Amino acid sequence: MLTDSFCTEPKSTHNAIEKRYRMSINDRIVELRELLAGKDSKLSKSAVLRKAIEYIRYLVANNNKLKQENMALRLASNGSQGCS
Secondary structure, three states: OHHHHHHHHHHHHHHHHHHHHHHHHHHHHHHHHHHHHOOOOOOOHHHHHHHHHHHHHHHHHHHHHHHHHHHHHHHHHHHHHOOO
């Protein structure tokens, strides 16, 4: 009987840890859903993750474009200072 008690305690501890882990992931997915599509959205978890990836890719591309524009403006500004 001692072994039965010994075996179930680690299992229940593991189950509790796993449940907290799942709840944490689900909470983050809900947070992403609200940021991407609003509080009343009915997107699936997969759709939320897909939209998050799309949006991150958009932001990275937009950031790279802005960096290039910034560099071009700096170069143009430096070039025009020499003409005064």
